[in-house]
Amino acid sequence: MSPAPTSHRKRIWGRRVSAIAGFVVTVFLTFLGLLAITFFIGRVIPIDPVLAVVGDRATNAVYEAARVQMGLDQPLPVQFFRYVVGVFTGDLGRSVSTGRSVVEDISRFFPATLEMATIGIIIGVVVGVPLGVIAASRQGSWIDQIIRIVGLLGYSMPAFWLGLVGLALFYARLRWVGGPGRLDIFYDGLVSPVTGLLLVDSLLAGEFDIFFNAITHLILPASVLGFFSLAYIARMTRSFMLDQLNQEFVTTARVKGVPERVVIWRHAFNPIRVQLITVIGLSYAGLLEGSVMIETVFSWPGIGNYLTTALLNADMNAVLGSTLVIGAVFIFINKISDVLYRVLDPRAR
Amino acid sequence: ATPADALVIAQNIDDIVALDPAQAYEFTSGEINTNVYDRLVGYEAEDTTVLAPGLASEWVADDAAKTITFTLRDATFASGNPVRPEDVVFSFNRVITLNLTPAFILTQLGWTPENMADMVSIADGKVVVTYEGDFSSAFVLNVLASRPASIVDEVLVTENAVGEDLGNAWLNTHSAGSGPFVMSDYRPAEIVRLTANETYFRGAPAMKTIIIRHVAEAATQQLLLTSGDVDIAKNLTPDQIASLPADTVKVETFPQAAVHFLSFNQKTESLTPPAVWEAARYLVDYDGMTETFLKGQMEKHQAFWPKGFPGSYDETPFTYDVEKAKQILADAGVETPINVTLDVINSTPFTDIAQSLQAGFAEAGINFEILPGTGAQVITKYRERTHQAMLLYWGPDFMDPHSNAKAFAYNSDNSDATYTATTTWRNAWAVPQELNDKVTAALAEPDQAKRNEDYIEIQKEAQASSPIVIMFQAALTIAMANNVDGYVNGATSDFVYYRLVTKE
Amino acid sequence: MSAIELNNVDISYGDSKVVHGVNLDIAEGESFALVGESGSGKSTILRAIAGLAPDWTGGISVLGRPRTHGIERRVARQVQMVFQDPYGSLHPRKTIDAALSEPLAINGVGNRGERVAAMLMAVGLDQRFRFRFPHQLSGGQRQRVAIARALMLEPKVLLLDEPTSALDVSVQAEILNLLKRLRREQGLTYLLVTHNLPVVSFLCDRLAVMRHGRIVEVADVALLKQGKLVEAYSQELLAATEGIVLVGTPS
Amino acid sequence: MTSTRDWLLEDSPTSLWQANAGRAYRVFMALLRNPLSALGGVIILVLILTAIFAPWIAPFSATGQNLKARLLPPSGVNLMGTDELGRDIFSRVIYGSQITLTIVGLVALISAPLGLLVGAVAGYFGGWTDRLLMGFTDIFLSMPKLILALAFVAALGPGINNAIIAIAITSWPAYARIARAETLTIRNAEFIQAVQLQGANPLRVIVQHILPLCTSSMIVRVTLDMAGVILTAAGLGFIGLGAQPPLPEWGAMISRGRTFILDQWWVATMPGFAIIIVSLGFCFLGDGLRDVLDPKSEGK
């Protein structure tokens, strides 16, 4: 039962190395699977990608030349292999609908979405978590019912509808917020993109006007997104909290005479932080893709818009590239919540 | 509110694939090319129906020798480089060498990469254009007024060429023309910014900046317009237009060259009887649609060459008459019901038209199963001739009746192998030889008046019997702020001009 | 022939070995107890015999035949196990009838309805209970059902893992009586895990005391009754038990 | 009446049928006792009845056009107004319930059992089976769901059936995860070990013993997800890849009506309300079911 310490350490090391290797392999395989599925879906789409390049009136010669140039004359496995090789050398190919390299497109569109989704998730967390906690701690009261219903509404409302109504009300009628797009026309193109996140770039450039203008444009779409994540987060928080509040150790805390505030936040809330992180991670990832609908309504030059347009034009490089990026973010977020899980939950250490 | 010297437009611009005039083939890129480049001759903002001198101040046509000699005016590109005959030669050569989509417009003139040195040359500081084929110089001038014939700045383009691309990549994001504007910024699916060219030979435009902002949602465009954050909204529906506030917004209507049609693929057995074609003409509720959801957006038109252009045939002999259609079908012994699919682009107003057609045709026992798809999807199918019925539209490639006659009344080889981008071939309609001949003859007719007569004749024939039912001619209703003046929108997107716009 | 024979058995869970070199020989018809402190590996031994802890070395044979490492049908019909937790050992969504028919269905035995009825009778449960769900039963009733289920296949050997420790004395008595009666009637062999010495005294013939994964003592129950266990740890157990058990129970 | 009730609540049922009916009855009563879940149940019931009796309820046909009566505001004749082709929106909403119900039903029928099976098998066998199946599941999970659905529909061609398939394909992985997690907790339960000891083969253990326990949480989850399914279908309709015209699918109706949202609000709003109400109905019901079917509360 007591092996020599060196061999013990070796075993731990071995385990750690194999854990890391396993992790890398699974991530890699997940990526490859992601690529393969998107790739093959893309190839069976009944849309001819060549047409997106040459238009519908091109002559046969022009059409064929473009086809060969796009590599579509090769057998599917070869195309896939070429694509994968490209991906690992940082080349996602060229988008036929914008005519630019996909990497360039994504580096332009993705930050816009990221910015919106991030503000959205911040709203969702800052509002949703306390709401969930309040609802749980007053289970059954009217305030709980209202929070529940608000939460369920978030599940039941079409996002594009809410976005349009929001625009009509807060922008057109009340003029409280900026309209569609990331900035007023007047400010457009004044700061050169560094990170692509306008809020950050404008601060870096010291352009506070632009910063505030960007906020007025961002706030509405982010709030709409935020509403959906808020609904989800509040709901999950409530249900986690209820689970905790019914636990014996909460009663134990009460037996000690601990104030209710401490019971709720320290005893009931602390244990669910970990679960909440997973929930938040999930809904953050959800927001990234959920922005597809919102972006159309708000003319937001984001990745969701890019992706759908690309999809509808069989612009497969663009579709693959954006799916890859969003998928990568999904995987990344999942892993981050795994790591945080380990850091925050003593049971998992 | 928008700045006084800037025109802000809300428009769906995600159709842009390329902006290089040698490659551009979409509506929006056509618009931008027109405002950024000049051609030797062209239809100008002041009157879009008259062919006017462009970079060529004058020209001499020799129909016998099949040459036209152009004298260039004294102009400069926006870059400051002078416009030289070499630029013209370079520009035409580029199109033929690159051989991208719109090249076919120029290759009609018999130009090939091999013979270009002979076909376009410089003599005495003038450009001599030679063409080959049975057509008149009038036709050639129309071709040279088209988009791919735009003149680019050879010096600037060559500086920015990469490898063998003749500057193609660079021109897709920059401009190198002599037109009234310079494209100063283009971000796909986001924005196009045009800046005034102060050295434009017709005089610098009043608007210093034109901003075309990508807004896909019509409702959002409407919001932006009524809020005063844009000056023009381009893609509003008739219903939206009807409800705009008259005190701040005005609406202008521009007839368009595009015709909308319903066509039957002749590879579908049940759609081959001419009686079905004829009955179909009585099953479209032309007036019902144009008076309601197509109001201001389409006009009833039943021949392939649009109204308002020389050679058009404006009679509309068919009306919605279910009984008559039933009679025609019964007389011909066509068995109903006929069940076919109808492919349609899944956006307004196409789906609405399709649904209206569906309701109308069902009355006579022709049942459509509507298959909406994205534009790309529908075109893919169309190109493969795997559709059954199709609801689509056609805009001429250049403003000569032949452009449409070829598409709607000419098909000399209906075999699968010889793909042709005409409506006739794509619907597998083997046009009767007699009609084919008439189209060829009209093209070669040097007398303009006679030529127009010929086209009217061809249209009458095609209207009487063809599996293509032309229903409407499009119109553009564009809503703009009251203070915007001088916006010109000709019959196609190639005729959109911003240089006369002023704002009070 | 011995019912259960363990020959120098080591059992591990993953990397940690929890049972070390255990030898046991239980005769057919015997009732044998395993006692010892918590975590000493008592349950683990039972699980290994049943096939639920497949990671062992050494020799285990049941009714004279060596046992393989997984779950075997043949063994299933000879050896059955009753678990400690009456609440966890019955499927919450299945009626008692279903739980008792299941072993018959698995092993293709016919005439199920009657057998179930007879078995319910044998464990002293009224037919009223037949179509109830487990949550409609008390702990003791559930444990009877669990015993009944173990007996459905008419095994020779019953492995009992603390079958009464979750129950009250009053219920415990019923179950102990039941076990004693069944053994008498059906000639069963018991291997019973417990840390309750009076239970051993009531139900068993011999006992083994375990500590830290090893058997420290095997003794006759008579010695236990007389408080004459040899090993120090056994004595410690005895002392703790005596302190708490009421002295001079009425008999 | 009382005798049926007594029969149902009988403590000692005399047959399996009575036992199961009694359990169902208790669940049902518990649901009714919670006002929100009762409301949810009523909404779903109304939805089902509406779908069945649509031809009798709807005053007009769902597809009959009347171009002269376009975009009329709600009135006594057209309760919810008319749409851009002069069709009665109320009638379309009524007929739309059939489509919604079909979508919801089929998605649930396809994805939940699939997810259940994959998850249970992975969880039960563990090891390589688990790694393989879950790897596959994770790939699907790590793909943006909506995008994946979009891609599938784009590949299969637009239409309601393909939309259903696409949504089903994208929703099973979540169920597989739940089922796996649940299986992991059940797998080592003593009652599972007991059937293993009786010689049951894995198939039997999974199908007869593990799956029934996963179903209640699955039912809850599926019910709660139905709102999402409706919204995804609507989203596909919004992009034009869902139901084809003239089918009165609510999402497609909103999508078409969205250009009118500023001036003829009812065109998009009425089907919007329908979606919200039905989704809410499913959410309420799911919430209630969770409380009722929760094994922790089962015993009481």
Next chain:
Amino acid sequence: MANGAPPPSFPSRKGEGGAEPLLSVKNLRVSFPTHRGRVEVVKGISFSVGKERLGIVGESGSGKSMTGRSILKLIRKPGLVTADRMEFDGIDLLSQSEKQMRSIRGARISMVMQDPKFSLNPVMTVGEQIGEALVTHTRLPRREVNERIWAMLDSVRIDDPKRVAGLYPHEVSGGMGQRVMIAMMLIPEPELLIADEPTSALDVSVQAQVLDIIDDLVTTKGMGLILISHDLGLVSRYCDRILVMNSGVVVEECAAGELENASHPYTRGLLAAMPTINEQRDELPVLDRTQWAGT
């Protein structure tokens, strides 16, 4: 015995209890709604405790824990507690607000919860949780709090208090968990301790150790103890007085030493049903529930 616990002792301290009860309860009822209407799980029991050791025994589900919890008003909606009287040291517990209860809980009455596995917060260290009980009711510098925690852990015979204080509940064994629980409830030095099955999870040898610890503290600090268990032997050994409960009712009350002479058939049945270490009976007598039903 491992740590030389004192031999079984039955000191008589009954007099104090009789004189001025610390807690007196009269006609306590606890009910819960079920689908058959409200069900009473405690049906009007009365008792009083002084500075003595009161044992409550009874089978599972007889309402022992509910009795203990209702004293601290820990029963949450929809559970309902009523009583004619529930007085602790002159304070009417029934009329106390939640806030006032908080100053009583822990500081003056505390309760060792039944199951240490679920009764300890999984994400707080054992030390923090013990300290919390102290910090809530007193103002002490951090250092002193730590000292007290270690001292307390030491007094419940935990070998390495400093290390154990830094552990999380899942890192301690069941026996240690129960000792931690006890430490946590004793550190504010309450006047009355309710111990609900403090040893149910332990095997006999550890059980004895733990109970000896409590007993020791009761004796030295002079507090009242209510010991809840289902084990007759255990209660009779560690308590002065015993209440026997059955389905929400007290069926017997007697001094611990006189348990053998208990008169109620239920109590007698329980006693008889226990096997002994030197068991000679061939069959254990089982409770005949009809005998005492209706009490």
